[in-house]
Amino acid sequence: MCGIVGYIGAEETAPILIKGLKRLEYRGYDSAGIAVLGSAGLTIRKSKGALKNLEEKIEGELGAGALDGTMGIGHTRWATHGEPSDINSHPHTDVSGKIAVVHNGIIENHAKLKVWLMEHGVSFRSETDTEVIAHLVNFYYKGDLLQAVIGALKRLEGSYALGIICENDPDRIIAVRKESPLVVGAGKGENLIASDVPALLEYTREVYYLEDREIAVLYRDRIEFYNEEGEQRQRESRHVEWDAAAAEKGGYEHFMIKEIHEQPKALRDTLRARIKIAGTKTINLEEIGFDASWAKAERVVIAACGTAWHAGVIGKYAFEKFARIHTEAEIASEYRYRNPIFNPKDIFLIISQSGETADTLAAMRLAKKSGARIIAITNVVGSTLAREADLVMSTLAGPEIAVASTKAFTTQLMCVYLIALQLGRLRGMNDTELAAHIEALEKLPEQAERILAGKEDIQRFASLQFNKSKVFYMGRLFDYATSLESALKLKEISYTHSEAFAAGELKHGPIALVDETTLVTALCTQPALFDKMDSNIKEVKARHAATAVITYDDVDYFDKTADQVFRIPRTLDSLSPILAIIPCQLYAYYCSVLRGLDPDKPRNLAKSVTVE
Numbered sequence: 001m002c003g004i005v006g007y008i009g010a011e012e013t014a015p016i017l018i019k020g021l022k023r024l025e026y027r028g029y030d031s032a033g034i035a036v037l038g039s040a041g042l043t044i045r046k047s048k049g050a051l052k053n054l055e056e057k058i059e060g061e062l063g064a065g066a067l068d069g070t071m072g073i074g075h076t077r078w079a080t081h082g083e084p085s086d087i088n089s090h091p092h093t094d095v096s097g098k099i100a101v102v103h104n105g106i107i108e109n110h111a112k113l114k115v116w117l118m119e120h121g122v123s124f125r126s127e128t129d130t131e132v133i134a135h136l137v138n139f140y141y142k143g144d145l146l147q148a149v150i151g152a153l154k155r156l157e158g159s160y161a162l163g164i165i166c167e168n169d170p171d172r173i174i175a176v177r178k179e180s181p182l183v184v185g186a187g188k189g190e191n192l193i194a195s196d197v198p199a200l201l202e203y204t205r206e207v208y209y210l211e212d213r214e215i216a217v218l219y220r221d222r223i224e225f226y227n228e229e230g231e232q233r234q235r236e237s238r239h240v241e242w243d244a245a246a247a248e249k250g251g252y253e254h255f256m257i258k259e260i261h262e263q264p265k266a267l268r269d270t271l272r273a274r275i276k277i278a279g280t281k282t283i284n285l286e287e288i289g290f291d292a293s294w295a296k297a298e299r300v301v302i303a304a305c306g307t308a309w310h311a312g313v314i315g316k317y318a319f320e321k322f323a324r325i326h327t328e329a330e331i332a333s334e335y336r337y338r339n340p341i342f343n344p345k346d347i348f349l350i351i352s353q354s355g356e357t358a359d360t361l362a363a364m365r366l367a368k369k370s371g372a373r374i375i376a377i378t379n380v381v382g383s384t385l386a387r388e389a390d391l392v393m394s395t396l397a398g399p400e401i402a403v404a405s406t407k408a409f410t411t412q413l414m415c416v417y418l419i420a421l422q423l424g425r426l427r428g429m430n431d432t433e434l435a436a437h438i439e440a441l442e443k444l445p446e447q448a449e450r451i452l453a454g455k456e457d458i459q460r461f462a463s464l465q466f467n468k469s470k471v472f473y474m475g476r477l478f479d480y481a482t483s484l485e486s487a488l489k490l491k492e493i494s495y496t497h498s499e500a501f502a503a504g505e506l507k508h509g510p511i512a513l514v515d516e517t518t519l520v521t522a523l524c525t526q527p528a529l530f531d532k533m534d535s536n537i538k539e540v541k542a543r544h545a546a547t548a549v550i551t552y553d554d555v556d557y558f559d560k561t562a563d564q565v566f567r568i569p570r571t572l573d574s575l576s577p578i579l580a581i582i583p584c585q586l587y588a589y590y591c592s593v594l595r596g597l598d599p600d601k602p603r604n605l606a607k608s609v610t611v612e
Contacts, residue, residue, distance in 0.1 A: 002104040003027045003076040004182065005199050006163040006173050008218050009190025013038075014058060014067045017074035020192075020199040021051055026255065026401045027195065028605055029076030030084035034058075035091040035100035035165060038069020042100055042167040046089035051076065070220075073163040073173065073193075075102035081110070082127025092131045094138035095122055098167040099145075101137065103130040104195060105159035105180040113155060129158075137164060145169040146217055149176065150230050153213075159358070161210075163193055173218040177210045181356045181384070184208040184216045184223060186237055191218040197240055198399060205240040209382030238382050256402035256493070256599045260585050261452055264445040266407040267578070269396040270414045271441055280431070281438050283422045288375050288391040290419075295426050297347045300327040301372070303335050303363040304351040307405040308412060310485040311351055314577050315416040317478050321574055322424030322437075333359035335366075342370030349419070350376045353400065353408040355383020364389065377415045379408050393419070402600045404492045406585050409485060410448075410578050417441065417575065440572045444579065447569035451582045458583050461564055462590035465546060468519040471496055472510060473584070474503040474536060475523035482523050482577040486584035493599040494591040503536045516544040521584070524551040524558060525568070525576035537561050550580050 003024030007016045017034045032054045033046025043066045047054040061067045075090035082088040091100040107113070110129035113136065118124070122135045133152060140151030145166045159179035175182055175193045185192040185200035185207050193216070194200050200207060208223070210216055214233075215226040225235045252258035276284035300319045302312035312329040319327040330340075332350075336359060348367045352360045355378035364385065368374055376389035379397050386392045395411035418441075425434050471490055473483035483500035490498040501510050503522070514520065520540045524533045537547050538561060549558040553567040568579040592599040 002029060002078050002195065003199070004073070004102050004104055004161055004163050004193060004195045005075075006073040006102075006165075006175065006193035006218070007190065008071040008173050008192075008220050009187065010070055010220070011190065012062075013069050013072035014062055017072055018051070018055060019202070020194060021074050021076050023199040024076060024195055025051060026403055026600055027076065028078050028403065028601060030079050031077045031086070031089035032075065033077075033089045033091055034072055034074040035093075035102075036067050036069040036072035037165055037167060037170055038067070038071075040066045040068070042093070042098060042165070043067055043069070044091055044093060044100065046086055046091070048084050048086050048089065071165065071170065071173065073100060073102045073165055075163075080106055081129045088126045088128050090130060092126060092128065092134045094134040096138065099134050099138050099141065100165050101130060101134040102163045103133060104161040105178070107132060107156055107160065108158035109156070110158075133160075133162065141166070143168070145172065145174055146215070146226070147230065149174050149215065150226075150228065153228055161195065171219060175210065175216040175218065176214065178213050179358060179361070181354070182210045183382075184210060184218065186223055189220060191220065191223055193218065198401065201240065206237040207240055207382070208235055208237050209387075211387065212384065253593075254402065254589075254598070254600050256404060256406065256589055259400055259402055259407045260582070260589065262398065263407045263410050263582065264448045264452070266395075266397040266411050267414055267448060268445040270411045271418075271445075273396060274418050275438065275442070280435065282434075283418055283425070283438065285393070285418065285422050288393050288419070290422055292426065294347065294423055296345055297325065297373075297423075298343060298345045300325055300347045300349060300423075301330060301367070302327065302349045302351065303330045303332040303360060303367070305332050305357050305359050307409050307485060307488060308351040308353060308357070308360070310481060310488065311409055311412040311416060312349070313481040313484060314413055314478060315349070315420065317481060318417055318420040318574060319423065322420045322429060323427045325423065325427065330363070332357070332363040336362045340366070342367060342372060344371035346370070346372040347423075348372040348374050349416075350374060350385060350389060351378075351412055351416075352376070352383075352385050353379050353405055353412075355380040355385035357385075361385060361388070375419070377412055379411070403602055403605050404489055404588070404599065410581065413578050414441070414444075437572065437575070440575055443569075444571065444575065447571060447579055448582060450569055451579060455586050458566065458586040459590045461548065461566075462587050462594060465519050466494070466591040466594040468546065469497060469517045470513060471498045471519045471521070472514070473498070473500040473521050473523065474506060475526075476503050476529045476532065477526050478574060478577055479523035479525055479580065482580050482584070485581055486521065486523070486588075489585055489588035490591060492605060493588055493602045494595055494597065495603070496591065503533055506536050506539060511539065511543065514540050514543040514545045518543075518545040519548065520545045521548045521550065522558075522562070523580050524549050524555075525580055526573050527555075530555075530557050534558060534561055550583055
């Protein structure tokens with residue numbers, strides 16, 4: 001959600017802020033603004049709509065006085081309190097106009113604070129919860145911005161990532177976070193803040209991921225860290241391995257299609273780091289402390305949201321098939337509220353691309369109280385999830401910029417399969433069976449490349465079907481789980497009404513919606529159920545739906561039944577989701593483009609859901 005940038009150094013700040021906000025557009029927003037502190041004092045410029053509107057507004061001012069300055073903060077807003085408008089856009093200021101604040105998150109007690117501040121003579125200009133922060137900091141300001149911020153924080157309830165500057169304190173930026181991500185970049189003679197690493201990479205690859213309730217004070221030549229009581233603490237930076245080029249489109253029209261194409265490499269990287277060759281190939285999961293004690297586990301619980309939850313559903317099938325252990329795949333936003341039953345012998349697996357998903361973090365914290373073993377799968381090494389979990393398994397997907405997840409999903413699956421197989425080996429899987437699965441896993445990257453080489457067939461099919469008003473995905477077992485993610489991808493970026501259901505449920509309701517305006521895609525990679533799937537396809541064809549099948553390249557079972565058959569390389573049935581999802585990702589992408597939409601920045605969606 002939203003995007004924060006901040007800069008203090010020797011360069012003109014406004015262009016740096018705009019460039020940083022462009023790097024964060026993928027997070028979703030409906031307005032943008034900047035605050036620059038220079039010889040003219042504190043200057044605010046903000047605009048509703050696309051970032052280009054703000055650029056056009058300030059274009060004539062750059063280098064002309066008011067926006068000249070080497071320190072500032074910027075923000076792209078996603079409306080939560082108050083409609084999108086210039087007034088409600090960030091940054092917000094206090095009554096004097098000398099303190100400016102940018103904020104991600106939600107201040108839950110803002111209404112109460114607003115009443116209290118109004119009783120103290122404060123007049124409000126916007127409808128936002130953020131404005132109370134600026135006035136509150138001003139209330140506590142007695143000549144020291146840091147102490148004013150510390151005082152204000154004691155009054156705030158909710159989540160926040162904040163960037164704060166003050167005209168009377170012109171040599172530093174205050175940054176603080178609680179339950180909303182914020183990264184500090186350490187440069188040479190310049191320092192920065194941002195909601196995510198891509199906005200920093202042009203200037204530095206040395207970063208600090210702020211911890212919960214931690215305060216950073218950025219000067220031009222140094223960075224100081226404090227706890228919420230104002231006590232200074234020492235921190236060590238992290239070196240970001242990927243560079244700015246990894247966060248660029250690299251010749252592709254959109255980040256999403258680039259990231260779809262990056263999946264073979266991401267799968268190789270994620271797998272290669274966990275395969276040990278010592279005579280025979282084995283799985284090495286030392287990073288998550290895998291040892292014989294795991295055999296005592298009585299249950300696996302997987303908690304996640306959205307795409308990550310779909311990886312968890314596939315994980316449920318995998319753990320129960322490979323390890324014969326009871327497994328639950330829980331939607332984290334539901335799990336935290338339903339008084340769940342815990343067992344200290346549980347393996348608790350948390351999955352989140354960003355590692356900052358609010359509901360997933362809450363579920364993890366709830367589980368930690370039970371004494372369960374917490375293992376996180378995430379793509380962001382320094383994220384809150386990675387820091388708070390007992391053990392972390394990193395997906396090695398590299399930066400994922402498009403809002404709709406692709407390579408993060410398939411690498412999450414790779415991690416889940418490796419854990420499930422290793423647990424299976426501990427619980428009785430024989431060497432021959434394990435070796436066969438490792439061999440099949442190693443083939444997946446090259447097989448994914450072969451699917452991508454035939455993407456024109458999917459593009460052609462999309463050109464004929466993209467205007468369908470309803471799209472259903474159906475499958476059985478692993479194919480049902482893949483269908484869930486397939487439907488989500490299509491609705492996320494093409495705004496098509498799309499649903500997924502277990503094929504056996506077709507006659508229990510969904511078939512009532514099937515008519516000539518419907519496309520039904522059947523995922524068919526479970527040979528034991530081919531005859532059942534064939535019957536389901538015939539049932540929807542009889543209702544005049546268009547039909548497509550995704551199956552193996554050596555299967556002709558559906559050639560006379562379906563209107564279109566897309567073929568993927570043969571793999572073990574339990575591993576098929578990693579391959580079967582790729583045609584569905586491509587179809588969603590092409591439908592989005594054909595509808596004239598931007599697949600990287602779907603409306604109303606954010607890359608990291610850090611509020612409820």
